Amino acid sequence: xxxxxxxxxxxxxxxxxxxxxxxxxxxxxxxxxxxxxxxxxxxxxxxxxxxxxxxxxxxxxxxxxxxxxxxxxxxxxxxxxxxxxxxxxxxxxxxxxxxxxxxxxxxxxxxxxxxxxxxxxxxxxxxxxxxxxxxxxxxxxxxxxxxxxxxxxxxxxxxxxxxxxxxxxxxxxxxxxxxxxxxxxxxxxxxxxxxxxxxxxxxxxxxxxxxxxxxxxxxxxxxxxxxxxxxxxxxxxxxxxxxxxxxxxxxxxxxxxxxxxxxxxxxxxxxxxxxxxxxxxxxxxxxxxxxxxxxxxxxxxxxxxxxxxxxxxxxxxxxxxxxxxxxxxxxxxxxxxxxxxxxxxxxxx
Amino acid sequence: xxxxxxxxxxxxxxxxxxxxxxxxxxxxxxxxxxxxxxxxxxxxxxxxxxxxxxxxxxxxxxxxxxxxxxxxxxxxxxxxxxxxxxxxxxxxxxxxxxxxxxxxxxxxxxxxxxxxxxxxxxxxxxxxxxxxxxxxxxxxxxxxxxxxxxxxxxxxxxxxxxxxxxxxxxxxxxxxxxxxxxxxxxxxxxxxxxxxxxxxxxxxxxxxxxxxxxxxxxxxxxxxxxxxxxxxxxxxxxxxxxxxxxxxxxxxxxxxxxxxxxxxxxxxxxxxxxxxxxxxxxxxxxxxxxxxxxxxxxxxxxxxxxxxxxxxxxxxxxxxxxxxxxxxxxxxxxxxxxxxxxxxxxxxxxxxxxxxxxxxxxxxxxxxxxxxxxxxxxxxxxxxxxxxxxxxxxxxxxxxxxxxxxxxxxxxxxxxxxxxxxxxxxxxxxxxxxxxxxxxxxxxxxxxxxxxxxxxxxxxxxxxxxxxxxxxxxxxxxxxxxxxxxxxxxxxxxxxxxxxxxxxxxxxxxxxxxxxxxxxxxxxxxxxxxxxxxxxxxxxxxxxxxxxxxxxxxxxxxxxxxxxxxxx
Numbered sequence: 001x002x003x004x005x006x007x008x009x010x011x012x013x014x015x016x017x018x019x020x021x022x023x024x025x026x027x028x029x030x031x032x033x034x035x036x037x038x039x040x041x042x043x044x045x046x047x048x049x050x051x052x053x054x055x056x057x058x059x060x061x062x063x064x065x066x067x068x069x070x071x072x073x074x075x076x077x078x079x080x081x082x083x084x085x086x087x088x089x090x091x092x093x094x095x096x097x098x099x100x101x102x103x104x105x106x107x108x109x110x111x112x113x114x115x116x117x118x119x120x121x122x123x124x125x126x127x128x129x130x131x132x133x134x135x136x137x138x139x140x141x142x143x144x145x146x147x148x149x150x151x152x153x154x155x156x157x158x159x160x161x162x163x164x165x166x167x168x169x170x171x172x173x174x175x176x177x178x179x180x181x182x183x184x185x186x187x188x189x190x191x192x193x194x195x196x197x198x199x200x201x202x203x204x205x206x207x208x209x210x211x212x213x214x215x216x217x218x219x220x221x222x223x224x225x226x227x228x229x230x231x232x233x234x235x236x237x238x239x240x241x242x243x244x245x246x247x248x249x250x251x252x253x254x255x256x257x258x259x260x261x262x263x264x265x266x267x268x269x270x271x272x273x274x275x276x277x278x279x280x281x282x283x284x285x286x287x288x289x290x291x292x293x294x295x296x297x298x299x300x301x302x303x304x305x306x307x308x309x310x311x312x313x314x315x316x317x318x319x320x321x322x323x324x325x326x327x328x329x330x331x332x333x334x335x336x337x338x339x340x341x342x343x344x345x346x347x348x349x
Numbered sequence: 350x351x352x353x354x355x356x357x358x359x360x361x362x363x364x365x366x367x368x369x370x371x372x373x374x375x376x377x378x379x380x381x382x383x384x385x386x387x388x389x390x391x392x393x394x395x396x397x398x399x400x401x402x403x404x405x406x407x408x409x410x411x412x413x414x415x416x417x418x419x420x421x422x423x424x425x426x427x428x429x430x431x432x433x434x435x436x437x438x439x440x441x442x443x444x445x446x447x448x449x450x451x452x453x454x455x456x457x458x459x460x461x462x463x464x465x466x467x468x469x470x471x472x473x474x475x476x477x478x479x480x481x482x483x484x485x486x487x488x489x490x491x492x493x494x495x496x497x498x499x500x501x502x503x504x505x506x507x508x509x510x511x512x513x514x515x516x517x518x519x520x521x522x523x524x525x526x527x528x529x530x531x532x533x534x535x536x537x538x539x540x541x542x543x544x545x546x547x548x549x550x551x552x553x554x555x556x557x558x559x560x561x562x563x564x565x566x567x568x569x570x571x572x573x574x575x576x577x578x579x580x581x582x583x584x585x586x587x588x589x590x591x592x593x594x595x596x597x598x599x600x601x602x603x604x605x606x607x608x609x610x611x612x613x614x615x616x617x618x619x620x621x622x623x624x625x626x627x628x629x630x631x632x633x634x635x636x637x638x639x640x641x642x643x644x645x646x647x648x649x650x651x652x653x654x655x656x657x658x659x660x661x662x663x664x665x666x667x668x669x670x671x672x673x674x675x676x677x678x679x680x681x682x683x684x685x686x687x688x689x690x691x692x693x694x695x696x697x698x699x700x701x702x703x704x705x706x707x708x709x710x711x712x713x714x715x716x717x718x719x720x721x722x723x724x725x726x727x728x729x730x731x732x733x734x735x736x737x738x739x740x741x742x743x744x745x746x747x748x749x750x751x752x753x754x755x756x757x758x759x760x761x762x763x764x765x766x767x768x769x770x771x772x773x774x775x776x777x778x779x780x781x782x783x784x785x786x787x788x789x790x791x792x793x794x795x796x797x798x799x800x801x802x803x804x805x806x807x808x809x810x811x812x813x814x815x816x817x818x819x820x821x822x823x824x825x826x827x828x829x830x831x832x833x834x835x836x837x838x839x840x841x842x843x844x845x846x847x848x849x850x851x852x853x854x855x856x857x858x859x860x861x862x863x864x865x866x867x868x869x870x871x872x873x874x875x876x877x878x879x880x881x882x883x884x885x886x887x888x889x890x891x892x893x894x895x896x897x898x899x900x901x902x903x904x905x906x907x908x909x910x911x912x913x914x915x916x917x
Contacts, residue, residue, distance in 0.1 A: 013884040014801070014831045019600030019607065059459055064435075071636070078463045079635020086628030093621030101614050108392040108606050110592055110722060113495035165553040165560070168545035185651060203651065221443075222429040223559040230531070230556055230650030263651060268535025268670075268689060269556070270528060271651050285655040286532065287671045288754060288764055301765050303670060303688045305677035332556075333535035334677060335545045338684035 019105065027099050037099045044092035051085035172330050172341040174206075174232040176311060181207040182236060182260060182321045190320040193255050196238040199277040203263065204234045206323070231331045233263035233271055234311060236321070239280050243294045250296060253312040255321060260311040261297050262331050265289055267304035269333045282308065306334065325349070393615045394595035394608035398485045403619060404478035407626035408471045409581065415468040416570065422458055424450040425520065425566035427559040436643055444522075444647035447562045451521040451642055466634035472514050473639075474630060476662045479507050483704075487737050489724040491594045493717070497708045499587045504705045506580050509573055511662055511697075516569040518640065518660050522562055525640075527648025528657050530561060532670075539689035557650065597723045597835035599828040606722070656755055665744050668751030669696040672772050696747070703740075714867045715840075728797070729836045731790035732871045738786040739779035746775045787874070794876040797833045800825055801879055802887035824888070839877045842869055 027034040058077035066073035115123075136143055181190045185203035188210035196202065209228060211219045220228055241257040253259065261282070263271045270286035280294040289302030297308030309329035316322045328349055330342055376382050393399075426446035432439045434449070435456045454461035483503060486492050492500035515533075519526045534556040538544040553560030592606045601607050609615050633639075645654065659667050669692035676687040711733065712718070727734040749756065750771040757764040804822035811819055825833075844865060879887070 012834065013879050013881045014827065014834045016602070016831055016835075017599045017827045020828060064457070064459060072462065074459060075462045075466075076635055078460050079466075079631050082463070083628045083631030083633075083635055086624045086631055088628075090621045090624030090626075090628055093617050093624065097614050097617035097621065101617060103609070103614070105607055106390070106392045106610055107600070108592070110604055110606060113591060113720065161550065164550040165558070166549055168549045171545070171555070205651065223427060223557065226557050226648075226650055227555050233651035267675075268532045269650075270531060270657075271653050273653075274655060283764075285653055285754065286528065286657060287667075288768065289675070290765075299675055301768075303673045303675050303692075305675040305686070305688055333538050333689065334684050334686040335538040335548070336540075336542050336683045336685075337545055339679040340682055 019107070022104065025099065025103065028103075034100060037095070041092045041095050041100075044088045044095070048085040048088040048092070051081040051088070055081040055085070168335075168337070170341060170344075171231075171332070171335065171337075172345050174326055174331055175208050175228050176206055176232055176323045176326045178323065178325050179316065180323045181316065182234065182313075182323065183207045183210055185233070191236060192319050193238075193258055193315065193321060194319075196236070196258055198238050198240055198257065200238050201273065201275040202236045203273060204236050204260070205229065206232045206234075230269065231264065234260050235263045235273060235275075235282070236260045237275065237280070237282075237293055239294060243280060245295055247296045250310065250312075253310060253324075255313050255315055258313060258321065259293060260313050260321070260323075261291075261293060262309040262311070262327060264332045265304060266299075266306040266308060266331075267302070267333065272308070306330075388589065389612045390610040391589065392592075392606050392608045392610055394593050394601075394606055396596055398489075399593065400622070401478055401482035401485050403622055404626055405475055405482055406581065406585075407623045408475040408478060408630065409577065410623065411471040411627050411630055412468060412475060413574070415464045415471065416574075418464045419454065419461075419468060420570060422450055422454050422461065423447070423520070423566075425563045427522065427557070427562050439643070439646075442647065445562070447520060447522040448642070448647045451523070455643065463631070463634045466637075466639050467630050469518070469639045470633040470637070471630045472517060473661065474626075476507075476510050476514055479503075479510055480662075483507060484737070484741070487707075488727040488734055489594070490721065490730060490733065491724055492708045493721040494712065495720050496587070496591055496594075497712075499584060499591070500708050501705055502580050502584045502587070504701055506577060506584065507704070508697075508701045509577055509580070513569060513573040513577065514660060514662060516565045516573065519565055520562060520569060521640075521642045522648050523642040524645040524648055524652060524654065525642075525657060527557070527650070528653050529659055529663075530557065530648075531650065532667075535689055536693040539686040540694060541685055541690065542683060557648070592722070594722050594724050598832045601723065601835075603720070603722050656758075658752060658755070661748075664751035665700075665747040666693065666696055666751075668747035668749065668753070668771070669693070671753060672747070672750050672768065672775060674772075700744075711871075714864060714871050716864075716868070723835070725836060728790040728793040729875075731787045731794070731875050732873075734790050735783045735787035739783040742779045742782040743775060746771055746778055750775070791874055791876055798876060798879055801830050801833055802883060834878045836878065839872050839875050842872065 027037050055078060058074065058081060062074045062077050064072075064074055068076050114120075131137055182204045183190050183206070185205050188205075190207065191202060191204065206228070209220060209225065209232075213219055218225070236258060237260075238256075238258045241254075244254065244257065244259065246253065263273065265272050265284045265286065267284065267287055267289050270284050272282055272284040272289075272291070274283040274285055275281075276283070280292065281300065282291045282293055282297075284290070284302065284304070287303050289304030290300050291297045291304070291308040292300050293308070297310055299305065299307060306329070309327045309331055311327055312324040314322050314324045328345060330338055330345065424446045428446050429443050430446050430449055432442050432444055432449055432452070434452055436452055439452070451465075454465055456462070486500065486503070515529070519530050534548060534552065537548045537551060540547060548556070551561070551564070552558040553564075593608075595601050595606055595608070598607075609618075646652075658664070670689065673688050673692040676691075678685050678687065727737075750768065753764060753767050753771065756762065757767050804824040807821045807823045809821040811821055813819065824830075842865070
C-alpha cells in the first residue's frame with residue numbers, strides 16, 4: 001500500500017458477473033428421462049400407500065406381546081410401516097420438486113423494512129390527533145386515575161393465585177421423635193445392632209412409614225407418605241468405632257459404631273446412598289456432593305454446603321435401634337428461612 | 350358478484366376453470382387475492398443450512414400431532430393407585446395414576462409406545478434443530494438489522510422449548526422424572542427471599558405434593574404450546590416480511606433475493622420435508638428406545654438410580670450445578686444458597702440474556718446501522734465467530750460436566766479430578782477456543798485472498814529446467830472470485846472526538862472511548878479483501894512462472910480434487 005490515502009469505499013475488486021447461465025437437467029432435455037423420474041416418484045407414492053395398508057394389517061394381526069429381534073414386534077411393525085411410508089411420500093414430493101417442477105431461478109427485489117417517510121409522518125399525525133382528541137394529555141386526572149385503577153387490577157390477578165398452595169409452614173421438623181424405631185426401607189423390619197456388620201449400609205425409614213391402624217390400613221399413604229419419605233429417609237451405617245471422630249456433643253449419638261444420617265442430600269434433595277466402605281464417604285449420585293460419615297457428615301467435595309444431618313441413636317428395651325430425638329439439623333435443600341428455622345431448632349434443644 | 354368490467358372473469362382465463370368457483374367464493378368473502386398475489390410466487394433462496402429451522406418447525410408439528418394422541422389416555426393425576434396392568438413385574442405396586450397411564454400407553458394401547466417414542470424423539474429433535482438453526486443464524490450474521498426482533502423471538506422459542514421439554518418429560522412421574530422434579534424443587538427453594546413461598550405455591554405444599562403433575566400438564570399441553578405457536582407464527586410472518594437472507598454470489602445483492610418461487614417448488618420441498626421429518630422420527634420411534642419408564646419404576650423420594658441424567662438439552666444446566674462449589678451464606682437472617690441459585694437459575698437466565706443482547710451489543714460496537722440481507726461467512730467476522738465458538742465451548746464443558754459421573758465410570762477416572770478439570774476448563778477452554786478460532790478464521794481469509802490473487806492449484810506439476818517442481822495455478826472463474834469478495838470491507842476506525850464542534854469536551858466521550866476500544870478489538874487482525882489494484886497486479890503476474898509453462902489450452906477444465914468444480 002502506498003502512503004497516499006486510499007478511498008475506503010474502494011470499488012469492488014471483482015465485478016458482479018451476474019446470474020449464472022441456467023443449467024438444464026436431464027429431465028428438461030430428455031423426455032424419456034422425465035418419464036423415468038415420473039415412474040420412480042409414482043412408485044414411491046404407491047409403496048407408501050401399501051405400507052399404510054400394511055400398518056392397518058399389523059394393527060390387527062400382530063400380537064401385542066410378540067417380539068421381533070428383541071423389539072416389540074408391534075412397535076417395530078407400526079413404526080417401520082408408518083415411518084417408511086411417510087419418508088417415501090416426503091422423498092417423492094421433494095424429488096418431484098427437484099427433478100420435474102420448473103427450476104428457473106427467480107429474482108425478486110427487496111423492499112426496505114421501514115415504511116415510507118410520508119407514512120411515518122401520517123401515522124405520527126394520527127397518533128397525535130388521537131392523543132389530542134382523547135384529551136389524554138390535557139386531562140391528567142382521568143388519565144392518572146385510569147392508569148392507577150389498571151395498576152390495581154394487577155392485585156386481584158395476583159391475589160387470585162394465593163390458593164395455589166399453603167404458606168410455607170415450618171420445614172424444620174420431620175416425623176422422627178424420641179423412641180421411634182428405625183426400620184429397613186424394603187422390608188419394614190426393625191433393625192438390631194447385631195444385624196449390622198462393620199462397613200454395612202442399610203437404607204431405612206421411620207417405623208411410622210410401615211405402621212398400620214386397627215383395620216390394617218397404612219397410617220400414611222399417597223402424597224403424605226411421599227412427603228414423609230422425602231424428609232425422613234435415613235441411612236444407617238456401621239463403622240469401626242475408632243474410625244469415627246464425633247464432634248462435641250455427638251459422642252453418644254451412635255450405638256457400637258452404628259450411626260444414622262439423613263438420606264436426603266442437603267444440596268437439592270436427592271436420596272444419597274453411594275457408600276464407600278473403606279473411606280466411609282457417601283457420594284450423592286445426582287451432583288456428586290460427598291460427605292464424610294466418619295466426620296459428622298462433613299462435606300468433603302461437591303456443591304453441597306451443609307453437612308448431612310445426623311440422627312441421634314439409642315436402643316429400646318427390645319434391643320432395636322431407635323431415634324433419641326428428631327434431627328437437630330434441618331433436612332433437605334436450603335431455603336431462605338433456613339437460618340432462622342435452624343436457630344429455633346437450636347433453642348429448643 | 351361484482352366483477353369489475355375491465356378484467357377478464359377468472360373462469361374465462363383458462364388458468365383454473367375448476368378452481369375458479371371455490372376461489373371466487375372464498376375471495377368474495379375474504380378478499381385474499383391481494384395478499385395471495387404477492388406471496389404465492391414469493392421467492393425463497395436455497396441453501397442446505399436454511400433447512401435447519403424447518404426441521405424445528407416440522408418436529409413441532411409432529412409434537413402437536415403425537416401429543417394430541419397421547420392426551421387421549423394420559424391421566425395427569427398424582428393419586429396413588431394399585432397397578433394391575435400387563436407389565437407383570439409391577440403387579441400390585443402402588444404408583445401414581447400418571448405413571449400407570451404412561452405404562453398403559455406403552456403396553457396396552459396399540460401404537461401407544463410408538464407414538465410416545467415419536468413424541469419424545471421429536472422433542473429432542475425440536476430442540477436440537479432450534480439450536481443448530483440458531484448457531485447458523487449467529488455464525489452467518491443473519492440476526493443483523495432488520496432481523497433483531499426475529500432473533501429475540503427465536504431466543505424466546507428456544508427458552509420456552511427447554512421449559513416445555515422439561516415439563517413433558519416430568520409428566521410420567523417415574524423415578525427419573527421425579528428426581529428431576531426434586532432438583533427443580535431445590536432450585537426453586539434456592540431463590541433468595543421468596544424461595545419457600547414459590548415452592549409451596551408451585552407444588553401446592555411440601556414436595557412432592559399432589560398438584561405438580563396436573564399443573565405441569567396444563568403448562569405442557571396448553572399454556573406453553575399456545576405461546577410457542579404464537580411465536581412461531583410471528584417468526585414466520587417476519588421471515589416472509591423481511592424475505593429470507595441469502596448467500597452472496599453472482600447476481601445476488603443486498604437489494605434482491607434469488608431463488609425458487611413458493612408455489613410450486615418451495616411449497617413442495619418444504620411440504621415434502623414435513624413428511625421426511627415425520628417419517629424419520631417414526632423410524633426412530635420404531636427402532637430406538639427412548640425413556641423406558643418401566644425400567645425406572647414409579648417415583649419414590651427415597652430412591653435414585655446412579656447415573657441419573659436429565660434429557661440432553663438440560664445437560665448444560667445440570668453440569669453447571671455440578672461444577673459449582675458449595676457456597677452458601679447467611680446474612681440478614683436469611684440463607685442464600687449460591688451453590689444452587691447461581692448455576693441453576695443464573696445459568697439458564699444468563700444464557701438467554703446473553704443470546705438476546707448480542708445483536709444489540711454487536712451493533713453498538715460496530716456502529717453498523719445498515720440493513721443486511723447478505724449472509725456473512727463465519728471467517729469474515731473472525732471475532733464474532735471466535736466468540737460464538739468460545740460460547741459453544743463453555744456450553745460444551747458444562748454439558749460434559751453434567752455427565753461427569755458417566756465419564757468417570759466409563760473412562761475409569763477420578764470423579765473429583767475430572768470435576769476440577771471442568772471447573773477450570775469452564776473458564777480456560779473458551780479462551781483457548783477463542784484464540785484458536787480467530788486464527789483459523791484469519792487463516793481462511795488469507796487462503797481466500799490467495800485464491801483470488803494467485804488462482805487455484807490445478808494439480809498440474811511442472812518441472813523447471815534446473816529440476817525444481819512446482820504446481821501450476823490457474824485463475825478462479827469470475828463467479829467464484831466475485832463470491833469470495835462479495836462482503837464488506839473492514840472499516841477504517843477513527844478515534845472518537847474528544848470535543849464537540851465548539852471545542853467543549855464531548856459529553857459521551859468516556860462511553861465513546863470504550864466503544865472505540867471494543868471496535869478496535871472487534872476488527873483487530875481481520876484481513877481485508879484485496880483491492881482492485883491488488884487484483885490487477887496479480888492478474889498481470891499470474892502467468893509469470895519460471896521455465897516455459899505449457900499452455901493449458903481451452904480444453905483444460907481444472908481438477909475436482911482441489912475442490913474447484915471442473916466446469917468454469
